[in-house]
Amino acid sequence: MPRGNNLPKLDRNALERNRRMYMKDLFSKLAYLIPIQPGPRSSLHALLNQAITYIKELQERIEMLKQRKQLLEGTDDTAGVSGSSSPVVSLRDLGFILELCLISGLNEKFMLHEVINVLLEEAAEVVDVSYSTVGHRIFYTIYFRVLFALELA
Numbered sequence: 001m002p003r004g005n006n007l008p009k010l011d012r013n014a015l016e017r018n019r020r021m022y023m024k025d026l027f028s029k030l031a032y033l034i035p036i037q038p039g040p041r042s043s044l045h046a047l048l049n050q051a052i053t054y055i056k057e058l059q060e061r062i063e064m065l066k067q068r069k070q071l072l073e074g075t076d077d078t079a080g081v082s083g084s085s086s087p088v089v090s091l092r093d094l095g096f097i098l099e100l101c102l103i104s105g106l107n108e109k110f111m112l113h114e115v116i117n118v119l120l121e122e123a124a125e126v127v128d129v130s131y132s133t134v135g136h137r138i139f140y141t142i143y144f145r146v147l148f149a150l151e152l153a
Contacts, residue, residue, distance in 0.1 A: 064092065071103065071137075094143075097127060102140040106133065112140055123147045 031047055034054045087104035100119075104110040116126055119142070128143040 068101075097143050097145050098124075100142040100144065102142070104138050104140075106136045106138055110138070115140075115142065119144050 027044055027047060030051055034047075034051050036047070036050060087102045087108070087110060090101045092099045092101075100115075102110075102112075102115065112129070112131075116129070119126060124144040124146055126142060126144045129141070131138055131140045133139075
């Protein structure tokens with residue numbers, strides 16, 4: 001016999017089962033949307049942690065792309081792009097690969113092969129190199145992987 005406004009036990013069980021199925025469906029959708037690290041079946045806790053990490057990485061990437069857009073549009077008077085002979089350099093860790101971005105003026109003498117040689121001498125494997133010219137600037141992007149790291153004591 002039901003007490004007060006409480007639902008009968010069968011109805012409560014059905015509601016709980018529906019809630020669990022709904023939550024399972026939501027977690028499946030989340031797992032589909034984020035890149036999951038290879039390994040055994042992840043727990044819900046691990047899935048949520050990976051989603052949080054992925055969202056933070058996306059936020060950092062958005063900020064970097066906004067800054068790059070400002071540079072491309074010429075709204076940011078960064079030193080080294082217009083008047084200086086030194087290129088602007090930025091380095092980002094993308095996990096297993098590092099991204100090196102170099103921005104130099106179109107009329108500046110800049111030897112890309114020298115940068116690549118330094119990376120190779122420092123035990124890096126160059127994965128990809130690209131460049132683009134926008135206005136009076138050249139944007140170089142080098143993706144590389146560190147073959148081995150020396151541990152500092």
